[in-house]
Amino acid sequence: MNNIDKIFDSVSDRSLFKNKQTLQSNYSPEDIPHREKQIEHIASILAPSLLGEKTSNLFIYGKTGTGKTLSVQHVANELMKRARDSKVLRIEYLNCKLKKVADTEYRILAELINKLGGSVPPTGLPTDQVYLRFLEILEKSDEKLLILVLDEVDQAVKKISDNFLYNLTRLNSELNKIQITIVGISNDLRFLDSLDPRVRSSLSEEELVFPPYNALQLQDILKKRADESFKPGVVSEGVIAKCAAFAAREHGDARRALDLLRVAGEIAERESSSKIKIEHIDRANDKIERDKILDIIETEPKQFQLVLYSIIKLMKKTKEEIFTGDIYSYYQDLCKEVKVDVLTQRRVSDILAEFDMLGLINARVISKGRQGRTREIKLAIPENILGKCEQILEESLNF
DNA sequence: GTCAATTCACATGAAAGAGACCACGGTCTAGTG
DNA sequence: CTAGACCGTGGTCTCTTTCATGTGAATTGACGA
Numbered sequence: 001m002n003n004i005d006k007i008f009d010s011v012s013d014r015s016l017f018k019n020k021q022t023l024q025s026n027y028s029p030e031d032i033p034h035r036e037k038q039i040e041h042i043a044s045i046l047a048p049s050l051l052g053e054k055t056s057n058l059f060i061y062g063k064t065g066t067g068k069t070l071s072v073q074h075v076a077n078e079l080m081k082r083a084r085d086s087k088v089l090r091i092e093y094l095n096c097k098l099k100k101v102a103d104t105e106y107r108i109l110a111e112l113i114n115k116l117g118g119s120v121p122p123t124g125l126p127t128d129q130v131y132l133r134f135l136e137i138l139e140k141s142d143e144k145l146l147i148l149v150l151d152e153v154d155q156a157v158k159k160i161s162d163n164f165l166y167n168l169t170r171l172n173s174e175l176n177k178i179q180i181t182i183v184g185i186s187n188d189l190r191f192l193d194s195l196d197p198r199v200r201s202s203l204s205e206e207e208l209v210f211p212p213y214n215a216l217q218l219q220d221i222l223k224k225r226a227d228e229s230f231k232p233g234v235v236s237e238g239v240i241a242k243c244a245a246f247a248a249r250e251h252g253d254a255r256r257a258l259d260l261l262r263v264a265g266e267i268a269e270r271e272s273s274s275k276i277k278i279e280h281i282d283r284a285n286d287k288i289e290r291d292k293i294l295d296i297i298e299t300e301p302k303q304f305q306l307v308l309y310s311i312i313k314l315m316k317k318t319k320e321e322i323f324t325g326d327i328y329s330y331y332q333d334l335c336k337e338v339k340v341d342v343l344t345q346r347r348v349s350d351i352l353a354e355f356d357m358l359g360l361i362n363a364r365v366i367s368k369g370r371q372g373r374t375r376e377i378k379l380a381i382p383e384n385i386l387g388k389c390e391q392i393l394e395e396s397l398n399f
Numbered sequence: 400g401t402c403a404a405t406t407c408a409c410a411t412g413a414a415a416g417a418g419a420c421c422a423c424g425g426t427c428t429a430g431t432g
Numbered sequence: 433c434t435a436g437a438c439c440g441t442g443g444t445c446t447c448t449t450t451c452a453t454g455t456g457a458a459t460t461g462a463c464g465a
Contacts, residue, residue, distance in 0.1 A: 365456095370458045414449100426438080430433105
């Protein structure tokens with residue numbers, strides 16, 4: 001037993017982390033630097049809710065990792081602290097992006113009902129029935145106001161149509177005892193434009209933009225978190241700056257910067273290095289990128305993998321841009337070989353578009369004049385993990 | 400040489416079908432008193 | 433008589449097909465200089 005204790009002790013001795021949680025993405029710190037203005041703004045808009053008055057709907061946008069969610073949650077927490085005993089107010093947070101939780105109208109409602117303490121079957125009911133239950137449960141509750149935070153609404157609206165937002169905003173007119181305020185959060189700056197004007201006007205009574213952090217602000221944030229997270233003296237000179245620079249290049253994504261720092265720490269730890277050095281950051285960057293891509297590839301359905309495999313093979317052969325037609329014919333042959341049903345070109349076209357979204361390929365719609373219109377496709381997977389990708393694909397397609 | 404019409408090879412949209420999943424209500428069956 | 437098994441209906445969800453329409457520039461061919 002003593003030996004095991006020793007091993008455990010030595011691990012904790014060698015560990016560079018004091019408290020790793022503070023670097024994890026779900027951690028929410030006490031203070032949020034460089035967002036004071038936005039937080040105040042949100043607070044001032046939502047403040048009347050403490051009296052149970054209906055506040056304006058709020059719409060927030062900004063790129064990923066600019067502290068939107070964090071700020072809103074912060075304000076929500078403060079509000080709840082104040083309102084705890086008065087029972088006027090209720091705040092529910094819902095992330096619309098999480099698959100299997102909330103990417104259809106039905107599921108969003110079901111999730112909300114669950115959070116409010118009711119229950120609905122995961123499927124099988126007509127959607128309007130679910131609406132009715134939602135209304136019912138709302139009317140039953142004691143609170144006068146419900147603030148509904150919909151994170152990443154753009155994702156939801158993309159999958160569903162925007163009339164579910166319309167329904168939500170209209171719900172107020174059917175409710176007597178309780179009112180709903182919607183706080184929408186979106187990563188997509190052009191999201192509002194794509195909405196139905198009726199929805200837009202009611203949803204964005206107030207608007208708030210979160211600008212990206214610049215490199216200096218990122219450094220500030222990182223420094224603060226690093227102090228909480230690592231043991232003193234672990235972080236070498238320049239590491240923070242480099243992290244910040246990396247993330248600033250990608251539209252000031254603080255989440256990414258923190259991930260980078262954490263992974264760099266893990267790498268350093270595994271190598272039993274006593275400090276985090278700048279080279280660890282580079283390696284962390286590679287690793288994050290690599291893991292992300294490999295993970296996507298691995299979890300993709302078979303047909304997608306087949307298409308991707310075709311692209312990789314073709315790319316290897318030609319080294320140049322390839323077009324939808326090339327891929328489709330290669331893919332057809334491949335399907336026959338593996339004895340899999342061949343999808344239509346229409347479908348493959350959509351699959352390619354999805355790969356583009358995922359960042360696995362760069363696709364551009366071009367017109368080649370008399371030779372028609374097509375996508376010009378380039379692989380966006382770095383050379384150094386291409387082999388690994390191929391291997392994974394071959395395994396899962398069992399060649 | 401110039402200009403509009405043509406044409407290609409797909410992109411992009413809309414609708415609808417197939418198959419999986421599930422809830423609900425009604426009916427049947429077997430076990431119980 | 434009643435609880436549980438079983439079935440049919442009707443609903444959602446995802447993936448896919450079918451049908452329809454759109455589109456940007458190379459090419460063509462008519463036209464005028």
